[in-house]
Amino acid sequence: MNLFIISICLLSTILTAIYASNTLGRWDSHFGRAPLLERYSWKILDFAYPDEASRKLALSMGEFIPENALPVGIEIWRNKLFVTVPRWRNGIPATLNYISLDANRGGSPKLTPYPNWAQNKAGACGSGLTTVYRIHADVCDRLWVLDTGTIGIGDTTVQACPYTLNIFDLNTDKILRQYRLRPDDINQNTFIANIAVDLGKGGCDDAFAYMSDELGYGLIVYSWEQNKSWRITHSYFMPDPLAGDYNIAGLNFQWGEEGIFGMSLSPIALDGYRTLFFHPLSSNREFAISTRILRNEELAKDSYHEFQALEERGPNSHCTASIMDENGLQFFNLIDQNAVGCWNSQLPYTPANHALVAKHDEALIFPADVKVNKGMLWIISDKMPVFLLSTLNYTDVNFRILTVPIQEAISGTICENTPWRYVNNHIWWDR
Secondary structure, eight states, rough: OHHHHHHHHHHHHHHHHHHHHHHHHSSTBBBBBOOOOOEEEESSSOOSSSSSHHHHHHOOOOOGGGGGGOOOOOETTEEEEEEEEEOOSSSSOOOEEETTTTSSSSSSSOESSSSGGGGGTTOOOTTSOOHHHHHHOOTSSEEEEEEEOSSSGGGGGGESOOEEEEEEEETTEEEEEEEEOOGGGTTTTTEEEEEEEEOOOOTTTTTEEEEEEETEEEEEEETTTTTTEEEEEOOOOOOOTTOEEEEEEEEEETTOOEEEEEEEOOOOOSSSOOOOEEEEEEOSEEEEEEHHHHTOOHHHHGGGGGGEEHHHHHSSOOEEEEOOTTTTEEEEGGGGGGGEEEEEESSSSSSGGGEEEETTTTTSSSSSEEEEEEEEEEEOOOOOOOOHOOOOTTSOOOOEEEEEEEHHHHHHHHTTOOOOBTTOOOOSOOO
16 A cells, blocks of 8 residues: 555656646746736727717717727826827727726726827817827826828828827826928838837937838937937838738738838947837847937938847747837737747847747737836737738627736746846947
8 A cells, every 4th residue: 555655656756747847848938927917908999988979979970980990009107008099990089098097907998088089180280199109108207199190001091191299298188399200201101100219318308209110111310309300211121021921810911011110229328328129020130229320310321330230030020019128128029929029138139038928829919019117018919910901800809908017027038037237337239
């Protein structure tokens, strides 16, 4: 009997060891362990009309067509979670919206137009927002919002208003400044869907915005202090002709023209500048440039050799948005893999130094935007290819906003491991 018990215990130990060895293949330094929390989810979007009569009137007049609304961008500021909805199709009542985090702890909350309904009127150039994609809230309590002024997408696009940068005071919900991009900033193919905001050592006035022209292959720089913009061109802004094929949510499609898209900014280095990391959407490679070049219009004119090409992420690594936190951790959405990756910028940019911190083949179908706020990673997924190329099933959940604590997400991954620190407060690449 004792021999039998010993045999059972031995067998149990062997099975446990085998299980552990198999499990380690999944939970190694290239996979995060923290579970995702689904904060909000929607089968279909709805908006917080003043009353039900107003909502019914909007529905009857075609001003609100719920099936046409797709959320693409998020931002977090205090108790507000901002959500953007482009006017790709008719019936979008508001493009810039928010959810009260205090009043809505979960579920499928209605979107409240920001700052109000009147300032979300399509085609009201100078007074209303027509189409907004991704936005940024800075530490000076300003919300940077680029209104593309467009209605429709692709061949249906109409330029109803000029491209206009709107900066809101989040404490008063008033516009601090509106800036129309110059004719020289854009071209006939311009499509800007991303913005990064660079605050220097000089405080709130030492601010620059970088706007990526995805289809016009340029980078537009705006100086808050000078109230001036300029355009930079480079071959690194263009798509990789070998990376235009996509397989997402069971769909095969080609987005071969998608150039510079996602951007993230490093912490300030000893020289007083950051590094802007960027990538074309149709590419598997990351690029870098010092903001010392971008901030100086004259230097930017002759800056070809200042740009650096980093290593490729590997196959199936098309990336939408990316963000870097104050510790130099970059998080990036991997749309082919239904996942979010990470990179510790104190390590060389190589696939060996990348990890997945979140992956889910249902909840993360097309992660469209990613943000960091107070140690928390926020992700929105929206099944965009299905929306654009097929038909969403509105009996299923289609849009999700998920969170995961950063420290838990990177625990045990290469992103947590740091064999060396900043050398003389400079990051590893040569700038």
